[in-house]
Amino acid sequence: MKNNHTLIIGSGIVGATLALKLVQAKMPVTLIDARPERDESAWQEILGKRDARVYALSVASINLLEDVGAWQKIVASGRKADYSQMQVWQLNGMGELLFGESSDKNVDPEILGTMVEPAVIEHALWQLVNASTVSDYLTIIAGQTVVDMDWLGAERGYRVTLDDGTAIDAALLVGADGRSSFVRQQAGIKLDTLDYNQTAICCAIQTEKPHQATARQAMLPTGTLALLPLADITDADKATPQHWQSIVWTLPRNQALALIEEEDRFVAGKLAAATNYELGAIQQIESIACFPLTAQQAKSYVADNLVLIGDAAHGVHPLAGQGLNLGMLDVQALSEQLIHDFARSGRTLWGNNQTLRAYERSRRPHNSLMMHSFSALNWLFAGSLAQTRPVQQIRSEGMYRVGKIKPLMRLFAKQASGV
Template identity: 65%
Template sequence: MATNTATQTLIIGGGIVGVTLALKLALQQQKVTLIDARPELSELQWQQKLQQRDARVFALSIASIELLKEVGAWQLIAQSGRKANYTQMQVWQQDGRGELNFGDDRVPQLLGSMVEPFVIEQALYQRMAADDVKEYLTLIAGHKVTMLDWLGTQQGYQVHLDNGHKLQGKLLIGADGRGSLVRREAGIGLDTLDYNQTAICCAIKTEKPHKATARQLMLPTGTLALLPLADVTEQDKANPQHWQSVVWSLPRNRALELLQLNEEDSEETADTLRRELAAASQYALGDIEQLESIASFPLNAQQAKHYVKDNLVLVGDAAHGVHPLAGQGLNLGMLDVSALVEILNEDYQRSSGRCWGELATLRRYERTRRPHNSVMMHSFSLMNWLFAGDFAALRPVQQLRSEGMYRVGKIKPLMRFFTNKASGL
């Protein structure tokens, strides 16, 4: 039999952005219900996941770390030790002079931290069960949303679940990823850009230590990122800083060739893939001694034509998705969370608790975040266009690019500005 439940805010999507937003609202004593299609994991299941090294990492900016601290999750991540802080970033190109070095090797300061997705998720889910939030936060896990009904500006949305349950909320927040059901059901269009590239992701153990440095090599075929990974085993910790996460952007056909080599599952083909990757990295960290957890994903950018409608708002990947070359996708979503919560609470306090999620309030959020996200998305696209593809191979472009990197790298105030922007400050 169908049942109906009313709440102030409904969030669809139990990923990092959605849970962080739910916690942030609950800590401000706002009633919120979070709907996650994935079933809730037991403690044993979490521990089994944590025994594996995930090749994927999120490059958390200082701003994202601060937000995770505010909701009490970063403290748990720090206690686990499952993170790799970085104090320097190095960006260089294969076919030119000049490189960009972020951070000061004389006085190292934290630029950010590389953390595996499920490490962040576990900390966030632990926080949802804490006494200071569970009175205000309800989690519905393991059930999919089947339909959305808009009931008018006073009542908001009614959400239908696959078990017949119905939920009603004044404000509906879509945090359900790039293929967002909320965005589709709301009839919000999407601008997309296909890069005709595929990213190969894997974990590698290198001959030389990474020394808390995130590296990015701009190749004619695409970007190759070498990102510090946390040391997981006791053997890793005895000889630290040798594991990296790789994100290697390639033309689709070339990526398919390399992935097929991996599928052949022989020692010879594995050696071929290791050699190809080591050569592409210009042996920046020496030979590759181990390679594991290979995955791939197509590269594209997208942005919702609108972030808001009456009683509805999009955040994170549901609103925008960018090229991974700067590692800013999640960080942009976390900035969405901070902006939305601040704007919602400003109008709520100003109205003495009468206004929550009004369209005028949501429009302020859209005006704050959409232009910034657009600039970031197009900037990453421009960088990819300047370094990879036929246009990037033109000799005048190579010379201009090389000279530009050399000049920019020499201007210390400009480098500090870029460092602060990358940190979300």
């Protein structure tokens, strides 16, 4: 029987970052990873390939990764693509928004965020959680899944049983195990869900023109189309930099599923046309995949001795690229609340109900606002009603007017950075 202050189920980016934050405060943590353990050679094989997926890390997420020591490793790897501008436009109508634009060409542009492939972040965190410097406080169990959870009462917390029969007791159980969270289901926490009836096509493309450190998003009648800068990973890439990008193309589900069956070059042609050749022709296309789009939010983020973070608590439409950033804000809020209340109690109360409810009050309303805002934006641009003349005129005029108000644009840019 193992005893811990905190048991985190799910060692993805959000779960591993929380573990490191708590370990920094010298709190005992056990981290459960259902994936088999990887060694450095396995990681290098994964990192040797370009990933079509990319996370748009906000400044707040970067600061958190820096706090735990992961950002320094990401920078050293060279596998990041900073962006200093964000361009949002619609093809069918007037209106364009350009965030981060500076009229002073002698001043270096301020970074709005950074695009990083998931495996790059996970590898950096893997190195840290496996370091000898944290082994006194952090236990990692890889290749095991949780098969049972028993609440033993508020004083004792949870007893979790793994598929090899190991039982672990913890005062606090953290569900960081994704959208289909086993922890959430076992706790009996229900979901509010929204199916957009859309599917996103994801791929990596090499464009004729450079992206110029700009994240782009076209608001199309069929859904959003994001072009997100990717890091240059090969010598050939670095010789002509800023030509690789990650694509997230939202389409009606049937249309996306039909398109994904076509030849790569056919998809590339359709994609270039959809962007109105903003960056010229698509010269290469790799790693085409698709995934259905839904939004969801747990009706509660907490129960006695239990808390949800990241995708286990909420999932949003990808049109603003804020899913991971919201999860990282969960980590920051939860770790601060836990450590603050523990110190205030004279180091006697860890993860009690009052602490967890305070975390929920700080995060759930914000995440709910983000989820509904992204849904509203999706409704405003996609679908039959969005293409009616009155809605088009309101949308175009609104984008035009907002783009002229520089203080408002700076506020939007600050909100996108998460700080």
